Amino acid sequence: MSVILSQSVFLAEQVRDHEGPAAKRSGITLYELMERAGLATYQQTISYFPKASTFVVLAGVGNNAGDGYVVARLAKQAGKQVTVIAPIPDKPLKGDALSAQQAWLNAGGTITADASAIEQADIIIDGLLGTGIQSAVREPFSQLIKAANESQVPIVAIDLPSGIHADTGVVQGVAIKAALTVTFVGIKQGLVTGQGRAHAGTLEFNDLGIEDAFLKLTSPTAELINYQTQPRLSDRDNNSHKTSHGKLLCIGGNSGTAGAIRLTAEAALRTGAGMVKVYTHSSSILPVSIGRPELMVTDTNLISALEWATCVAIGPGLGQDTWSETTFEAVMQYCFTNNKPLVIDADALNIMAQHASSFPLANTVITPHPGEAARLLNCRARDIEENRFHAVKQLARSYTTTCVLKGAGSLIADNNQTWVCTDGNPALAVGGSGDVLTGIIAALIAQGVTPQQAACLGVILHAKAGDIAAEREGERGMLASDLFAIVRELVN
Numbered sequence: 001m002s003v004i005l006s007q008s009v010f011l012a013e014q015v016r017d018h019e020g021p022a023a024k025r026s027g028i029t030l031y032e033l034m035e036r037a038g039l040a041t042y043q044q045t046i047s048y049f050p051k052a053s054t055f056v057v058l059a060g061v062g063n064n065a066g067d068g069y070v071v072a073r074l075a076k077q078a079g080k081q082v083t084v085i086a087p088i089p090d091k092p093l094k095g096d097a098l099s100a101q102q103a104w105l106n107a108g109g110t111i112t113a114d115a116s117a118i119e120q121a122d123i124i125i126d127g128l129l130g131t132g133i134q135s136a137v138r139e140p141f142s143q144l145i146k147a148a149n150e151s152q153v154p155i156v157a158i159d160l161p162s163g164i165h166a167d168t169g170v171v172q173g174v175a176i177k178a179a180l181t182v183t184f185v186g187i188k189q190g191l192v193t194g195q196g197r198a199h200a201g202t203l204e205f206n207d208l209g210i211e212d213a214f215l216k217l218t219s220p221t222a223e224l225i226n227y228q229t230q231p232r233l234s235d236r237d238n239n240s241h242k243t244s245h246g247k248l249l250c251i252g253g254n255s256g257t258a259g260a261i262r263l264t265a266e267a268a269l270r271t272g273a274g275m276v277k278v279y280t281h282s283s284s285i286l287p288v289s290i291g292r293p294e295l296m297v298t299d300t301n302l303i304s305a306l307e308w309a310t311c312v313a314i315g316p317g318l319g320q321d322t323w324s325e326t327t328f329e330a331v332m333q334y335c336f337t338n339n340k341p342l343v344i345d346a347d348a349l350n351i352m353a354q355h356a357s358s359f360p361l362a363n364t365v366i367t368p369h370p371g372e373a374a375r376l377l378n379c380r381a382r383d384i385e386e387n388r389f390h391a392v393k394q395l396a397r398s399y400t401t402t403c404v405l406k407g408a409g410s411l412i413a414d415n416n417q418t419w420v421c422t423d424g425n426p427a428l429a430v431g432g433s434g435d436v437l438t439g440i441i442a443a444l445i446a447q448g449v450t451p452q453q454a455a456c457l458g459v460i461l462h463a464k465a466g467d468i469a470a471e472r473e474g475e476r477g478m479l480a481s482d483l484f485a486i487v488r489e490l491v492n
Contacts, residue, residue, distance in 0.1 A: 005211045007229060008220035009420060010186035012131035012166035019185045022213035031096045033208055034063065038070020040206040041182045045123060045156045048180050052123035055082045058144055060128040066097030067158045068127020069104040076107055083117040084109060087140040115147050124148050124155045126176045129162035131188060136173035137163045145174050154179040160188055161199045168387045169196025184208050189221060192420045193388050193409030222418035225456055227464040233491060245274030246446025249309035251331060252318040258284035260317030260346065260435045263480055265295050267439030270484040272491055273446045279305050281323060302327065306334045311341045313442035315348030316435040324351060339363055341445045345438040350375060361401035365441055365455045369406045369434065393418060402455045406434060410463065412455045419456050424463030427470040432480030437462045440487060461490050
């Protein structure tokens with residue numbers, strides 16, 4: 001499969017180690033690369049903020065500052081009013097960054113340590129800290145970052161918002177909250193998930209003309225996926241019937257939590273599963289079936305329901321009592337013995353975390369949020385969020401499964417590869433949203449899609465539906481069931 005650079009992510013070290021050799025192979029000097037980075041940033045800035053006439057450029061002491069000086073010079077030559085603020089103005093720069101600073105001074109530019117110009121700016125360019133930062137941001141940088149964030153002026157980050165860890169996306173004490181980030185050569189892992197994704201704003205990528213050479217030297221750590229890049233589901237045969245499109249069994253909905261499994265089952269119907277049956281607690285039969293007559297509902301004969309199904313989803317509203325435990329064990333034993341595809345979510349993951357003997361879960365998708373992931377890996381939710389890429393790979397390996405780690409920039413991993421979903425927004429952070437995702441993924445597997453493909457496509461459909469719902473009616477107040485009709489549009 002050919003790697004497309006704009007759909008790939010890398011570790012900062014890969015970019016640092018290989019951009020020089022790649023530039024050399026492409027017949028470009030490193031200074032020319034810096035000029036290109038500055039030009040790309042300036043062009044994106046005026047394309048997104050065409051009315052901006054007063055620029056403030058924050059310049060640190062490394063190559064990121066060099067890019068900043070190029071932007072400052074280009075803006076000044078275009079007739080903009082430009083102030084360069086350097087937190088450590090008397091620290092001498094080295095190499096290409098020094099050349100870029102010199103070119104700025106030769107063009108009549110000046111450098112100040114006074115941050116007051118931030119208040120008058122139309123746009124702030126962040127060239128403070130690059131990809132090398134590994135520990136908490138120190139003074140005077142942290143002060144300047146806070147001032148920029150508090151000013152409410154839109155910020156364009158060069159390569160990466162200052163203060164974000166390039167590989168994990170974690171905020172190192174304090175970080176620039178950018179409206180736009182222009183990143184170069186390879187997209188850094190930390191820009192696409194967790195806090196890094198929230199701080200990067202809109203992400204624009206530029207390969208600076210060295211794509212071919214760079215890809216000959218290194219391979220991506222993950223692939224970016226979204227609704228635009230995904231292949232569509234194939235058309236159905238004219239002579240197909242309901243059993244051709246899969247029989248899905250959804251298991252959960254303990255006393256008082258019928259809503260969760262109902263959301264899963266209804267999402268599955270809307271994603272195209274031919275027949276959906278719910279195995280639930282006896283007290284939940286009525287709430288699950290009322291108003292949705294297309295669902296079959298039972299509280300008896302679990303094994304014959306499992307035999308009937310082409311795929312099983314377990315967990316939403318399952319609870320963690322004796323009924324839950326007994327049901328969970330019967331399902332796991334049956335699916336493991338018969339290699340039946342299974343999607344495991346919510347309380348089923350919590351019960352799984354308590355079982356010392358874990359089943360190897362080939363043919364399975366697990367969909368934890370950071371809290372559930374922490375229980376499965378026996379650590380804290382904070383540890384998961386501090387390195388989401390590491391966590392999702394560890395889960396896929398430990399449980400020999402396909403794992404979806406939910407959150408901003410949901411990650412999907414199997415034993416060989418990792419994917420990042422770039423669709424989605426905070427509207428999806430609402431109760432029941434995960435139950436809907438489980439139904440979507442399970443319905444795709446029931447229709448014959450492999451667990452790995454179903455996990456990727458399911459996450460994308462769910463995220464894209466959330467984006468469309470937010471676009472139509474705003475990010476606040478969305479119900480998980482609002483996604484049903486939109487998912488139906490998208491799968492068609």
